[in-house]
Amino acid sequence: xxxxxAAQPDNPFYKAQLADAPQQEHPLYYDAFWDxxxxxxxxxxQGPIPDSAIKAYASDPDLRLTKREQWTFKxxxxxxxxxxxxxxxxxxxxxxxxxxxxx
Numbered sequence: 001x002x003x004x005x006a007a008q009p010d011n012p013f014y015k016a017q018l019a020d021a022p023q024q025e026h027p028l029y030y031d032a033f034w035d036x037x038x039x040x041x042x043x044x045x046q047g048p049i050p051d052s053a054i055k056a057y058a059s060d061p062d063l064r065l066t067k068r069e070q071w072t073f074k075x076x077x078x079x080x081x082x083x084x085x086x087x088x089x090x091x092x093x094x095x096x097x098x099x100x101x102x103x
Contacts, residue, residue, distance in 0.1 A: 028063075029073070029080065032077060036049045036053055037049065037084075040081075045089070046085060048081055048082075048085060049078075051078075054077050055074065057073075058070040058074055
């Protein structure tokens with residue numbers, strides 16, 4: 001839905017959906033997640049973002065994160081990644097079931 005909303009910013013339905021959506025208090029995590037998304041290994045399925053990539057991102061001197069903040073950063077990105085992988089897995093399963101029924 002978000003891709004569709006971005007493609008149709010004047011659509012009243014999407015405007016209402018986005019207005020009711022929770023607002024990001026910390027866009028750092030969202031931006032970092034999508035930056036790190038390209039680090040995952042992709043084979044038959046998508047793998048998790050490697051811990052080494054998350055740690056390297058968190059320790060970037062430009063972010064100026066303390067050690068405690070780096071641990072929190074890693075936990076938050078890992079939770080976001082687990083949610084992403086679960087949703088992606090469920091979406092793939094649903095799509096596969098639909099393909100089998102259509103045969």
